[in-house]
Amino acid sequence: MRSEKGRLVARYIMINAVRGLLTIFAVSVLVFSLARLTGDPIDVLAPVDISREDEAALRERWGLNGSVTEQYVAFVSNASQGDFGPSFKYPSESAVSVIAERLPASISLGLVATFLTLVIGVPLGILSAVKRGTWLDRIAKGLALFGQSVPEFWLAIMLIWFVAVRWNVVPTSGISGWQSYILPSIVISVFGIAALLRLFRSAMLETLGSEYVKLARLKGLSEFKVVWKHALKPASIAPLTFFGGIAVRMLTGATVVEIVFAWPGVGYLAYEAANARDFPVVQALALFTATVIIVMNLLIDITYAYVDPRVRLGQKAIA
Amino acid sequence: MSFDQPVGTVNDVARSAPVLEVEDLRTYLYTRWGTTKAVDGVSFTVGSGETLGIVGESGSGKSMLALSLVRLTPEPAGKIVGGRVILNGRNLLDLTDKQMRAVRGKEISMILQDPQQSLNPVFSIGDQLAEAIRVHERDLDDRATHERSIDALKSVHVPAPERRLKNFPHQMSGGMKQRIVGAMAMAYHPQVLVADEPTTALDVTIQAQYLRLLKDLQRRTGVAIIVITHDFGVIAETCDRVAVMYAGRFVEEGPVEEIFDQPRHPYTRALLDSRPKVDVRSTRLQSIEGQPPSLIDLPTGCRFAPRCFYSIDRCVAEYPPWFEITHAHTAGCWRSEEVPWASR
Amino acid sequence: MSVRNQPARFQSDTDEALELGFDVQGHPVRRPWWKIWRKRNNRIPWVSIAVILFVLVLPALLADLITTHDPLRGELADRLAPPFWMEGGSMTYPLGTDKQGRDILTRLIYGARISLTVSSITILIGAVVGSTLGLLAGYFGGWVDRFVSWLIDTFLSLPHVLLALVIVAAIGPSFVTIVAIIAVTIWASFARQVRGETLSVRETEYVARARVAGTSSGKILLRHVLPNVANTLIVLATLQVGVVILEESSLSFIGAGIPRPNPSWGVMVADGRDQILISWWISFFPGLAILLVVLSLNLLGDWLRDFLDPKMRQRGQS
Numbered sequence: 001m002r003s004e005k006g007r008l009v010a011r012y013i014m015i016n017a018v019r020g021l022l023t024i025f026a027v028s029v030l031v032f033s034l035a036r037l038t039g040d041p042i043d044v045l046a047p048v049d050i051s052r053e054d055e056a057a058l059r060e061r062w063g064l065n066g067s068v069t070e071q072y073v074a075f076v077s078n079a080s081q082g083d084f085g086p087s088f089k090y091p092s093e094s095a096v097s098v099i100a101e102r103l104p105a106s107i108s109l110g111l112v113a114t115f116l117t118l119v120i121g122v123p124l125g126i127l128s129a130v131k132r133g134t135w136l137d138r139i140a141k142g143l144a145l146f147g148q149s150v151p152e153f154w155l156a157i158m159l160i161w162f163v164a165v166r167w168n169v170v171p172t173s174g175i176s177g178w179q180s181y182i183l184p185s186i187v188i189s190v191f192g193i194a195a196l197l198r199l200f201r202s203a204m205l206e207t208l209g210s211e212y213v214k215l216a217r218l219k220g221l222s223e224f225k226v227v228w229k230h231a232l233k234p235a236s237i238a239p240l241t242f243f244g245g246i247a248v249r250m251l252t253g254a255t256v257v258e259i260v261f262a263w264p265g266v267g268y269l270a271y272e273a274a275n276a277r278d279f280p281v282v283q284a285l286a287l288f289t290a291t292v293i294i295v296m297n298l299l300i301d302i303t304y305a306y307v308d309p310r311v312r313l314g315q316k317a318i319a
Numbered sequence: 320m321s322f323d324q325p326v327g328t329v330n331d332v333a334r335s336a337p338v339l340e341v342e343d344l345r346t347y348l349y350t351r352w353g354t355t356k357a358v359d360g361v362s363f364t365v366g367s368g369e370t371l372g373i374v375g376e377s378g379s380g381k382s383m384l385a386l387s388l389v390r391l392t393p394e395p396a397g398k399i400v401g402g403r404v405i406l407n408g409r410n411l412l413d414l415t416d417k418q419m420r421a422v423r424g425k426e427i428s429m430i431l432q433d434p435q436q437s438l439n440p441v442f443s444i445g446d447q448l449a450e451a452i453r454v455h456e457r458d459l460d461d462r463a464t465h466e467r468s469i470d471a472l473k474s475v476h477v478p479a480p481e482r483r484l485k486n487f488p489h490q491m492s493g494g495m496k497q498r499i500v501g502a503m504a505m506a507y508h509p510q511v512l513v514a515d516e517p518t519t520a521l522d523v524t525i526q527a528q529y530l531r532l533l534k535d536l537q538r539r540t541g542v543a544i545i546v547i548t549h550d551f552g553v554i555a556e557t558c559d560r561v562a563v564m565y566a567g568r569f570v571e572e573g574p575v576e577e578i579f580d581q582p583r584h585p586y587t588r589a590l591l592d593s594r595p596k597v598d599v600r601s602t603r604l605q606s607i608e609g610q611p612p613s614l615i616d617l618p619t620g621c622r623f624a625p626r627c628f629y630s631i632d633r634c635v636a637e638y639p640p641w642f643e644i645t646h647a648h649t650a651g652c653w654r655s656e657e658v659p660w661a662s663r
Numbered sequence: 664m665s666v667r668n669q670p671a672r673f674q675s676d677t678d679e680a681l682e683l684g685f686d687v688q689g690h691p692v693r694r695p696w697w698k699i700w701r702k703r704n705n706r707i708p709w710v711s712i713a714v715i716l717f718v719l720v721l722p723a724l725l726a727d728l729i730t731t732h733d734p735l736r737g738e739l740a741d742r743l744a745p746p747f748w749m750e751g752g753s754m755t756y757p758l759g760t761d762k763q764g765r766d767i768l769t770r771l772i773y774g775a776r777i778s779l780t781v782s783s784i785t786i787l788i789g790a791v792v793g794s795t796l797g798l799l800a801g802y803f804g805g806w807v808d809r810f811v812s813w814l815i816d817t818f819l820s821l822p823h824v825l826l827a828l829v830i831v832a833a834i835g836p837s838f839v840t841i842v843a844i845i846a847v848t849i850w851a852s853f854a855r856q857v858r859g860e861t862l863s864v865r866e867t868e869y870v871a872r873a874r875v876a877g878t879s880s881g882k883i884l885l886r887h888v889l890p891n892v893a894n895t896l897i898v899l900a901t902l903q904v905g906v907v908i909l910e911e912s913s914l915s916f917i918g919a920g921i922p923r924p925n926p927s928w929g930v931m932v933a934d935g936r937d938q939i940l941i942s943w944w945i946s947f948f949p950g951l952a953i954l955l956v957v958l959s960l961n962l963l964g965d966w967l968r969d970f971l972d973p974k975m976r977q978r979g980q981s
Contacts, residue, residue, distance in 0.1 A: 023817045030821075035827050133395070149958035151909055153916045154932050154950030161939045211436040217391055218431075219451045219503060220424035224417075234441045255824045256913050260936075267824075273916060274828030282829055289822035297816070309487040310440055 009302055016301070020294040024287060028079070031286040032072055034132055035279040075283070079243025084284040088276065096278035097268060099288065105175060106253040106265030112185040113254075114246050117192035126192070126235075129208060140197055147194025156187045156260040173262035184261045188254050192246050196239060203235035210234075237308045244296040252289040337364035338510045338543050339388075339427075344402035346380075346387045349395075353615040357383035359398070359567035365543040367510060370534075372546045372558035372575070374590065378611050380567040385515045385547045389429050390419050406511065425455045427505035433514040434496035438488040444499055448472070451503040471502040474539075475532060494525035501532065508540045515547045519656030530556050551594055555579070560647070563587045566612050566622040573648030581658075583642070583650035586623045588660050621652070629659050678719060708966045711959035719956045722775040730766075732756075734773040734926050737764030743942045759944040761934055767948055770926035777927045778956070781842060782907040786900050788846040793853025794896060798884055800854070801861025811854065818851040823910075827919045836922040841914060845907055856899055857892050864891045894971040902964035905957040912953050928953050 035296040050058075059065050066074075078085065083097035093101075128140035160172045163183065174180065207213060208231045217223075253267025262268070266285065273281040334613065346358035357380040358567050365371045375381045386392050387399050390411060406409040406426055411419065431437040439447060448468045454458050459467070465484075466593045472480035475498040497517065504512055514533065518526040534557060538542055541582055546557055554575060562572040571584040583590040612622055621627070624634040633653050722729070742764040745752040752759060758767040800811035834840060841933045864870060865888070873883050912929030914920035921927035923934075928949040935945025 019813060019816070022813065023820055026817050027821065031826075034768065034826070034833060080929060111924060121504060145958060145961060146954075149905065149909075149954055149959075149961055151912055151916075151929070151932070151950055151953045153913060153929070154946065154953065157932065157936055157939055158945050158950065161943055176770065186734055201594045211431050212434055212439040214391060215431055215500065215503075216439070216450075218389060218423055218429050220420045220422070220454045221450065222420065225450075230439055230442075234439065236442070253670070255828075259917055270822075270825045270828060274825065274832045274919075286825055286829075288821050290820050293820035293822075294816075297820070309443075310489045 009305060010067070012305075013298065013302070016298050019297065020291075023294055024290055027290040028076065028283070028287055031073070031283050032075060033068075035283060036068060036071075079283070079287065086282040087273075087281050088278040089273065089281070095278075095284040098281055099269065099284055102253075102264060102266045102269045103152045103251075104274060105263060106258070106267060107251060109181060109184055109188070109258075109263060109265060110249060110251065110253075112181050113188035113192070113249075116185055116189040117196060120195030121193040122190070122200055125197040126204055126227070126232065128197070129201045129204030132205065140201070144194040144197045144201075144310055147190040147192075148198075150190065152187055152191065152254075153256050153260055155190065156183070159183050159187065160260075175264065180261075184254075184257050184263055185258075187257050192242075192249075195242055199239035199242060200235065203238050204231055207231040237304070240300055240303060240307070242299045244293075247296050248289075248293050251292045252285075320432065336366065339545075340364045340403070340405040341388070342403045342405070344384070344387055344398045344404060346383050346392055346397060347400050348383070348393075348397050355414070355614040356380075356567050356617065357614060358387055359614075359617075360402070361564075361567075361569055362402075362502075363562055363569070363572065365511065365545060367543050368537060368541045369560070370537065370544040370546060370558045372554040372561040373564055374548055374551065374554055374561060375564035376549060376590075376611055378614075379564045381564050382515055384564070385429065385513050385545070388511075389423055389427060389515055390648055420569060421455065424451060424504070424509070425507045427511040427513065428509040429513040429515065430497070430500055430504050430517050433520045434493050434500055436519060437500055438496055440488055442487075443484065444486050444488065444491075446483065448499065448503060448506075451506045467506070471506050472499070474505065474536070475499070475502045477502070478575050484653055485538060494529065497521060497529060498532065501529075501536070504564045505536055505540065505542070509542060511543045511545065513545045513547070514538075514580060516549070517546065518553060519548075519550070526553075527556065527576070533557060551579075551591060555622050563590065566617065567614055568622065568651070570623065570652070571650040573644065573650075577645065577648045581644075582660075583628050583644050583648070583655040584623075584652045585627050585654075585660050586649075677837075690826075696978060708962045711962040711966075714959040715963065716958075718952055719775050719779055723779040726772045726776050730769040730772050731972055732766035732769040734765065734770050735924050737761070737766070739764045743938070745942070746944050747881040758948050759942070761931075761945045762938060762942070765926075767931075770931055771928070771948060771952055774926045774928045774931060774952070777921055777925060778908050778911065778953075780806060781838075781845065781911045781921075782904045783847040784842050784848060785907050788842075788901050789849035789903070790853050790896060790900055792846075793850035793855075794857040794892065796850070797854040797857030797859075798861050798888060798892070801858040802865055802880070802884055802888060808858070810930060811858065815835050815851045815854050818847065819855075821848070823848045824914070824917075824919075827914050828917070831919040838921065841911060841920045844908055844914070848910070849903055849907065852903065853896070853899060856895055860892045861888055864888050898964055898968045901960060901967055905960035905964070908953060908957055908960075 045166065064071065066189045082096055087093050087095050087098045090098055124140045124143070128137040131137050131181075160183065172183065208227070210231075212234075213226060213231050216226045221230070253265045255267035255270055257263070258267035259271050269281065270285050272278075273285065341364070342362050344358055344361045345356070348355040348357050359380070361384060363371065366500065373381050373384065383397065386397075388404060388411075390399065392399060399412060402412070406422070411422060411427075414422065438444070445465075445468060448471060449464045452464055452467045452471065455526065468484060469480045472483060477483055477495065477498055483491075483495075483499075491499075497520075512533075517533065518529050521529060532554065533544060533553065536542065544557070546553060548554060558575050560573065561575050561578050562569045563578070563584065564570070571578065571582065571587045573583075578587060580587050581592060589657055612618060612625065618624065618635070620633075620635040621630070621639050624630040627634065631653065637653075639651045639653045639655075641649045641651055643649050681945045737760060741756065741760050742762050744756045744764075745761040746759045746767075747754050747757050747760075756766050756768070758771070760766055796811050796814070800808040811835075823844070827841075830840060830844060840851055870883060870887050871899055873887055878886075908928075911920055912927065912932070915927040917931030918933070931949035932946045935942065935947075935949075938945050
């Protein structure tokens with residue numbers, strides 16, 4: 001049985017890896033052509049009074065020679081080896097190393113935010129279903145609604161105003177010690193908490209009302225086991241989709257929040273790079289983000305297949 | 320009267336002292352439209368090795384009655400507000416939740432209607448069965464649990480039990496799943512088994528098989544079975560006694576043959592008449608006109624009176640008492656002695 | 664009393680008794696009880712409707728009639744005036760002014776116009792494109808479906824914010840740019856939802872019958888499939904208005920949306936960001952407007968979902 005499933009999974013990964021590659025190809029074309037839309041990058045990079053020789057040297061250095069097609073081919077062949085060229089803005093560094101420098105800040109913030117999301121969102125969702133109709137349920141639903149509706153950037157500014165500045169308790173920009181994580185991670189996790197809470201609540205309501213939960217009670221199982229085993233496991237399958245979204249945000253940075261808190265992560269980098277027309281960095285970032293999303297979706301589909309015995313890979317509609 | 324199915328032949332089982340006594344059980348549902356008296360004063364007893372059928376239309380309160388016996392009425396709307404359910408010398412309604420859990424599955428079990436939905440889709444059969452086997456015997460080791468699981472599956476005639484344990488519910492047929500549910504229910508040889516529409520969701524060919532299995536289990540263990548159904552065919556096949564339920568109350572109760580041959584309540588008669596008959600060449604099924612009453616605004620008199628062909632003034636004014644027809648056969652109808660419907 | 668000749672094969676089930684209590688007329692309601700519980704709370708969300716009307720729709724439509732100040736140009740002499748209830752505030756500028764002396768309330772009202780215009784246009788485009796592709800994919804299956812599904816996947820894996828930043832860096836921020844960016848990002852949710860539903864509608868008997876009868880595909884799609892996905896579309900569109908407003912304001916906030924000095928709510932929040940210590944009202948009110956409107960739209964969407972009861976599972980971020 002296991003090996004049969006293993007074969008199916010392998011096949012599924014193959015098919016979807018090909019699909020994913022196609023997607024990444026499409027993204028690369030898109031980003032590449034968008035980057036060229038801006039006009040000649042040399043106008044941005046070089047001083048106005050640049051000499052012809054210097055310009056040619058610059059073109060050579062940044063791979064801006066030849067037709068657009070040639071540039072694209074060069075771009076793809078270099079990119080496939082992880083080489084996106086030097087950053088325009090920080091010419092002494094490669095685009096990849098610029099990103100790599102910023103990645104830890106985003107990932108650490110993302111981890112804290114993910115932790116908050118899971119630790120608050122999941123139990124609240126479960127409890128609000130179990131204690132349906134009580135004050136706890138009402139508070140949880142209110143929180144979910146708020147989290148889904150509040151603009152992050154505004155929440156961030158309001159928090160800075162209230163918590164950080166008025167009471168001068170935690171730092172409001174950059175990273176200086178663990179306290180710096182408090183506000184940004186709260187802001188990032190608010191939406192995730194809301195979404196997970198809703199998903200778990202509705203899924204739990206459904207399973208708690210199911211016949212198999214009734215049967216579990218009929219067996220004489222404790223209420224704890226009924227809720228946390230029989231109702232929870234089938235209920236946690238649907239919200240799985242959402243974990244992908246969280247992970248993606250964790251790895252690719254929450255741009256808006258990073259901007260407000262001047263957080264030196266990849267999200268902020270994207271903002272800086274786009275404004276500086278730092279194409280190598282922008283291209284590398286876009287492809288990195290797309291790849292993370294595609295890999296995550298694939299991982300989630302495979303997890304589905306193992307968590308839910310009913311799912312057969314490849315037959316599942318895109319979820 | 321003749322019926323398609325052979326009338327139950329197990330009525331010669333020695334009638335022992337009742338294992339389960341239900342007295343004046345009342346279960347109400349508190350809804351926003353008012354209080355629904357789903358079970359409104361039901362009393363009966365079942366003896367060990369005996370099968371009692373409870374038959375009624377959809378909405379008669381029979382399923383709520385079944386859930387009340389195991390104290391699993393839907394919270395927070397449903398509440399058992401009165402009566403007694405006596406099993407092994409104590410009133411189940413007085414037990415704490417924890418004590419009640421120790422009773423469920425061990426002394427009283429229940430089989431739910433839809434096997435497609437009553438097994439948890441994400442756990443293997445072995446896991447779910449082991450749970451039922453271990454719940455009241457926590458120190459059972461894995462090997463013993465495994466052996467007991469195999470035995471349980473064998474007792475319900477599941478072929479290749481070893482392999483079945485590793486399966487998931489979606490890999491099995493409905494009949495097989497219902498057998499497994501039966502095995503879970505019978506894991507501790509309970510004294511009472513409540514079967515709520517045990518065969519409704521099954522294929523016709525599988526139904527008879529399953530009913531035979533239940534009877535077989537009963538012969539081996541002496542369990543008292545309460546079958547809740549809308550289908551007189553099921554009653555005929557399995558039951559010794561039958562109680563007819565209407566609008567939250569029993570309206571007639573007695574041995575199966577007597578009820579079939581001489582129904583003393585017009586509702587019973589109407590139910591029997593409404594069964595599809597193979598031998599009668601009629602294109603239209605007989606049916607009872609009208610709807611069961613809302614269980615919120617119940618009439619003061621007989622609850623069936625508004626739909627009854629034979630109702631008289633007294634039926635509307637006064638709730639009928641029980642009339643004893645024979646020592647085991649009672650009916651709650653003012654006209655149960657004259658039986659005006661017998662000649663119809 | 665009407666005579667109902669329903670065969671007495673009672674379709675009883677274990678939930679029957681649970682249901683019976685909830686039905687006064689005696690008609691069995693085939694709904695599990697947790698849904699009944701939800702139905703119970705299903706009052707029309709008047710407050711949400713009022714908020715949407717008075718904070719979004721009416722200001723957007725009547726902006727020129729109900730304002731007296733210029734949304735784009737202010738009196739520098741009156742800069743950073745606080746709301747009327749604070750010391751130094753007056754009813755001339757009920758919610759205060761920003762650092763260029765522009766009236767916050769006026770800008771809020773004109774901002775509603777931007778939010779409403781952007782969201783209606785993008786949702787119209789997204790819904791039309793998305794549901795067309797979704798219908799075709801779900802109905803025809805095969806390579807059409809594979810292609811559209813791939814397209815949906817691709818667009819959902821695009822780094823939206825980054826793309827918006829790049830496009831804006833390339834061609835500059837403008838109304839058209841922001842509409843295009845958002846439309847590109849939202850059509851996929853419509854397509855995905857409609858595709859899924861079309862798949863199930865396609866399997867129904869009446870569609871099969873229409874096919875057997877030789878009805879053309881176009882007719883089947885328009886007459887049978889589309890009406891069946893209409894409820895889903897209404898619910899989705901309502902919820903997406905909130906999503907679009909949030910997205911537009913976020914992009915405007917980071918400078919990749921509506922260009923200054925236009926009074927987009929997101930731009931207004933950004934304008935007050937460095938003044939938050941002294942003049943909190945500049946950022947506070949536009950953000951509050953977004954919160955109230957999106958919250959109301961979500962409530963309304965949830966209510967519509969319950970009311971129209973489309974076969975739709977909430978998926979967190981719809």
